[in-house]
Amino acid sequence: MPPSAGKPSFGRVALIGKLGSPEIAASLRELEAFLKSRGCQTVIEKDTAAELGVRGSDYAAIGTGADLAVVVGGDGTMLAAARSLVRSKVPVVGVNQGRVGFMTDIGHRDMQSGIGAILDGQYSLEERALLDGEIVRGKESALRTLALNEAVVGKGSQGRLIEFELWLDGEYIYTLRADGMIVATPTGSTAYALSAQGPILHPAVPALALVPLNPHTLSARPVSISDRTKIEIVLKHALDARAHFDGLALFDMQEGDRLTLRRSADAVRFVHPPGYKYFATLREKLRWSEVLTKEK
Numbered sequence: 001m002p003p004s005a006g007k008p009s010f011g012r013v014a015l016i017g018k019l020g021s022p023e024i025a026a027s028l029r030e031l032e033a034f035l036k037s038r039g040c041q042t043v044i045e046k047d048t049a050a051e052l053g054v055r056g057s058d059y060a061a062i063g064t065g066a067d068l069a070v071v072v073g074g075d076g077t078m079l080a081a082a083r084s085l086v087r088s089k090v091p092v093v094g095v096n097q098g099r100v101g102f103m104t105d106i107g108h109r110d111m112q113s114g115i116g117a118i119l120d121g122q123y124s125l126e127e128r129a130l131l132d133g134e135i136v137r138g139k140e141s142a143l144r145t146l147a148l149n150e151a152v153v154g155k156g157s158q159g160r161l162i163e164f165e166l167w168l169d170g171e172y173i174y175t176l177r178a179d180g181m182i183v184a185t186p187t188g189s190t191a192y193a194l195s196a197q198g199p200i201l202h203p204a205v206p207a208l209a210l211v212p213l214n215p216h217t218l219s220a221r222p223v224s225i226s227d228r229t230k231i232e233i234v235l236k237h238a239l240d241a242r243a244h245f246d247g248l249a250l251f252d253m254q255e256g257d258r259l260t261l262r263r264s265a266d267a268v269r270f271v272h273p274p275g276y277k278y279f280a281t282l283r284e285k286l287r288w289s290e291v292l293t294k295e296k
Contacts, residue, residue: 016071235257
């Protein structure tokens with residue numbers, strides 16, 4: 001996308017940062033000054049602004065007024081921001097000051113050059129799928145929420161196996177006793193699901209991963225399915241069970257509760273700086289080259 005008439009591609013930029021970090025506060029102040037020097041208007045998310053001692057705007061105002069949101073922190077900070085802005089379709093880009101950073105493309109040392117290139121129109125735009133989740137108890141909807149990474153039904157604090165049924169597009173698949181089940185998007189396939197031996201799904205692949213957590217059988221394996229599939233998980237037996245959505249929304253489940261998951265009609269819009277390549281990110285974050293070097 002070329003810049004228009006010498007002006008930034010994004011004239012009004014929202015800043016969102018991980019809370020409780022002096023280093024990130026300093027980065028946000030540096031970034032705000034840089035954006036203003038480039039002729040951008042800036043707005044700071046309300047909770048982020050409170051830590052900086054300035055006035056800020058809530059996500060509703062950012063959604064109606066911002067052209068771009070820059071998230072400074074790690075993947076957890078990006079998850080929270082992306083979920084809050086997905087309905088308003090504000091694109092997001094991340095500056096990584098976390099540990100891994102699959103969703104935050106720009107390193108701190110490259111912050112000004114990376115954001116500057118984006119303002120010059122040198123970027124790519126990618127949409128990532130989300131899940132719409134609903135928990136039904138009896139005949140009533142008990143919870144509606146979103147998941148960008150994954151939805152999880154799992155055991156609670158008592159640590160005992162739970163038992164649940166899995167249904168896909170109305171077809172009964174199996175009843176399983178396990179620690180739980182992860183339903184991961186391609187974005188989430190490199191998060192919790194990866195540590196549970198789930199498959200890595202390229203973001204362009206229209207698929208979801210079903211990853212059982214420590215199943216009480218050797219035959220329940222991770223499965224990739226179409227992202228157009230309606231997924232239902234029915235809790236049959238549990239002394240203590242919980243549903244998690246991106247680790248942000250938690251819900252205590254009861255026997256008989258039904259979790260329904262579908263691909264959302266909305267999508268998160270990620271802005272990538274010049275040179276972004278998905279497999280290059282995997283190679284760096286998963287240290288594939290390092291493993292190969294050790295094997296040699």
